[in-house]
Amino acid sequence: MGAIESRLDTAGAEYQARRAAMLAKLGELAAEHAKAVAGGGEKYVERHHRRGKLLARERIELLLDPDSPFLELSPLAAWGTDFPVGASVVTGIGVVEGVECVIIASDPTVRGGASNPWTLRKTLRAMDIALENRLPLVNLVESGGADLQTQKEIFIPGGRIFRDLTRLSAAGVPTIALVFGNSTAGGAYIPGMSDHVVMVKERAKVFLAGPPLVKVATGEDADDESLGGAEMHARVSGLADHLAADEHDALRIGRRVIARLNLRKAPGTGSVRPPRFDEEELLGIVPEDLKVPFDPREVIARLVDASEFDEVKPLYGPSLVTGWATLHGHPIGVLANAQGVLFSEEAQKAAQFIQLANRSGTPLLFLQNTTGYMVGKEYEQGGIIKHGAMMINAVSNSAVPHLTVVMGASYGAGNYGMCGRAYDPRFLFSWPSAKSAVMGPAQLAGVLSIVGRAAAEARGQTYDEQADAAMRQMVEAQIEAESLPFFLSGRLYDDGVIDPRDTRTVLGLCLSATGGAPSPARTGFGVFRM
Known part of the structure; x- marks a missing residue:
């Protein structure tokens, strides 16, 4: 492979202006992330701690292997809505006893961990990731169930959580529930449908109906403990597999359960070599005005191992860069928009490249900066519709893992051809400079x-x-x-808005996560209109 030669002038005024604009956007991003971390606010955090309980992120930190990374997903869920940023749940991928797991942790400082419509969407997205990548699913449960004021938006689609738990188990993907507090009504089915269940003594409460509802429905008087306490479920109902003395003990037991799953991933494919150029320089590449083009090779040079990139068809369809590289030792194929507009040549080039990646079983990375497919009489007569359809056909039926990063513009059908959210990439992240809509x-x-x-x-x-x-x-x-990234991320159209400097690390974690699934079966494609 040939190493990319960078032409980025990091001392120039243009670069410095772009860097300053990106840093300002990152400051705004940090402020929004802080809202998610704050949960229900200082009052409810203090009350939770006074009760001797750990916060959702504290539980996750103690569950994970020491000094291992945690890739948080959808931290801006519900941004711009009437619900708190973060959607009262924390989701992500972390390593437990050497095993990559998807973790879903209720945030009981936000309305007792009750689920609103965005909690549901965020939870279902995390479960999709667990199933597609065959990663064990760990639920850290403390939730009052559905936010009843929004039941009309939760009740019917919420049944998918229970369906997906059983489908994960049927697919051989382990599901583990650690219950720290209330898990009531529909929430009782989370431990009820998990493979392994740990409950905290005198804290966990799991029942379909609490004492007040039981009294109204049947006239029976019952207390919390006899109706659904952890000890009752450990001794009488058999729902609890393990009775933990306290939260720390529950997390210790959870780690031991995962250690006994006998899951071992195949070793990595090769040595990891850092890029030749500083990732810090990614801050000054994307213009604030997305109508101004930039060279995506400058981005690729700061993401891939040793900045080595074997470009394919460099002289044909130059508005789309395609080629082979490795990232954290994982082979990848890269498709990156160069000048924004996609012509017939770019579409045909992409379709061929995607087919080649499928033949070799190589994951694909899409780096988006596109205003869409070219329009006009000349291009319509030249077949832009059928050529764009060819590219979308290839993306739709490609069986290898897809990862997408929206760096700049993502407009029109270009969003589709470059594997936008509707095309189910395994993971999709945005930079703060990203914009996406049907058109500008x-x-x-x-x-x-x-x-x-x-x-x-x-x-x-x-x-x-x-x-x-x-x-x-x-x-x-x-x-x-x-079209702004916070708005789109709030609606879960991506898996998070990330600092460009973190892109290589995030993609490395995602590629590692996709390695848990079996190699994709070779598939065919739809009819290509020639």
């Missing part, structure tokens, strides 16, 4: 203006230019706000 704000407002003007002319009316200007301004502001 100015373009969308312009289309609405043209349609409105044509409609007025068809009715024989004079077009209101003042109203048109106000409409354009309003639409542009709305689309701009809805």
Whole structure:
């Protein structure tokens, strides 16, 4: 492989301006992450600690192997909604007894850990990751069940949690529940449907209906302990496999359960060599104005091992860079948008490259910065629809793991062809510079203006230019706000907004996680229109 030669001028004014803009965005990101970490706020955190209980992230830290990383997922879930940032649950991937696991931890400082619609979406996303990558699922449970004020949005889709727990088990993916407090109503089925269950003595309460509801429904008087206490479940019902003395003991037992799963991953494929260029320099590559192009090879040079990249078809379809590399010792194929627009040549080039990756079983990394497929009479006549469809066909039916990073623009069908969320990449992360929508704000407002003007002319009316200007301004502001990374991440259209400097580490953790699943079966593709 040839090493990429960087042409980035890190001393130049342009680079410094881009770096400053990115650092400002990272400051905003840190402030939003702090809201998620704060949970229900200082009052409820202190009350939780006074009760002798650990916080969700404290439980995770004690569960994980010492000094091992934790890849938190969807930390901005529910951003921009009426619910707290983080959605009252912490999810992520961490190593326990040498085994990579997906961890879901209720945050009881937020409304007692009750689930709202965004809690549900975030939880289901974590379970999808566990199943697709065959990673053991560990639930750290302390939740009052559904937030009843939002039951209409939770009840019916929430049944998928229980279905997915049984499907994980049926697929041979271990499920473990450590119950630290309440696990009531529908939440009782989380330990009920897990392979291994640990309950904390005098703390865990697992029942379909608490004493008040039992009294109303049957007239029976019952206390918490006899109805669903940990000791009762350990001695009488048999729901608890292990009775823990306290939270620390429950986490110790959980670690031992995972140690006995007899799960061993195949060793890595090769040695790991750091890039030749400093990851710090990633801060100054993406322009604040995404209409200004940048060379994605500068990004690739700071992500892949030894900055070595074997480019494929470098002279054909130059708006899309394709080639082979390794990242933390894992072979990968890279597709990276160079100038934003995708032409017919780029689409055909991508389709061929994706087929080659599937033949060799090589995971694919998509680095997005695209305004979409080219439009216009010349390009329509040249077959841009069928060529774009060819690329989307290849992405849709590719069986190898896909990882996606949205660096800059991600507009229109280019989002689809470059493996956006709708195409189920194993993991998708965004940089703070990312923007994604059906089209750019100015373009969308312009289309609405043209349609409105044509409609007025068809009715024989004079077009209101003042109203048109106000409409354009309003639409542009709305689309701009809805295309920003915090908005999109809040709706779980990615797995998190990350610092560009962390990209190599995040991708390395994700590639390692995908290694737990069996090699993908070779599949065919849909009909390519030629």
